[in-house]
Amino acid sequence: MTRLRSAVCLLAVALHALPVLATAAPDAALVTSLQATMQQHIDRHRVSGLYQSVDLKTGTLRKLAPGTPHPKIFTMGDTYVLCADMRDEAGKNINVDFFVARRESGFVVFQSEVDNREAFRALIKQGKAVPLQ
Numbered sequence: 001m002t003r004l005r006s007a008v009c010l011l012a013v014a015l016h017a018l019p020v021l022a023t024a025a026p027d028a029a030l031v032t033s034l035q036a037t038m039q040q041h042i043d044r045h046r047v048s049g050l051y052q053s054v055d056l057k058t059g060t061l062r063k064l065a066p067g068t069p070h071p072k073i074f075t076m077g078d079t080y081v082l083c084a085d086m087r088d089e090a091g092k093n094i095n096v097d098f099f100v101a102r103r104e105s106g107f108v109v110f111q112s113e114v115d116n117r118e119a120f121r122a123l124i125k126q127g128k129a130v131p132l133q
Contacts, residue, residue, distance in 0.1 A: 026073065026132045033107060034073060038082045038098045041109035042066050051086060051096075053114040062114065064094055073132040074124070078102065081120065081129055 042051055050063040064086035074081040080100040085093045097120050099111040113119060123129040 031073060031132075034080050034082055034100055035069060037100055037107040037109060038069065038084065041098060041112070042084075053096075053112075055115070062088055062094070064088055064096070064114070067093065074129040075132050076123065076129045080107070080132065083120075 045051055046066075047063075050065060053062045053064065054060070055062055065088075067085040067087050070083040070085070072083070076099075078101065082098045082100060084096050084098070086096055088094050094115050095117045097113040097116070098109045099113075100107050100109050120129065
C-alpha cells in the first residue's frame, strides 16, 4: 500500500509540473532552425568530407569527421551556442562549439571553437551563457 501511495504522489507531482515543463521547453521551430544552421555550416566548410581546423598552439591541421550534435543549446543574449562532438583522425572525440547569430533570413554561424571547451565552461560559470529555455 505504501508503494501505491508513493506512486500516486509522484504521479500527482509530475502532472502538476507538466504545465511548467511545457513552458520551459525551447521552441521546436527555433531549435530545428539552429541545428540546421550548424549542420549547413559544417557541410559547407568540409574539405574532402572533413571539417578542418588549425590548432593555433601547435600549428597542426586537424581534420574532423562530423559526429554527434549535443542536445542542449545555450544563449548569450542574442547569440546562440550549439555544440557537437567530432572525431579526429585517431577516432578521438573533439568538442566543437558553434556561435550562431540571427540575421535577416535565418541564422549564421559566425565563430566556431574547436577543442576549447574550458573557455565556454568559463562563460557558463560567469552566467554569460545560459541554457535555452
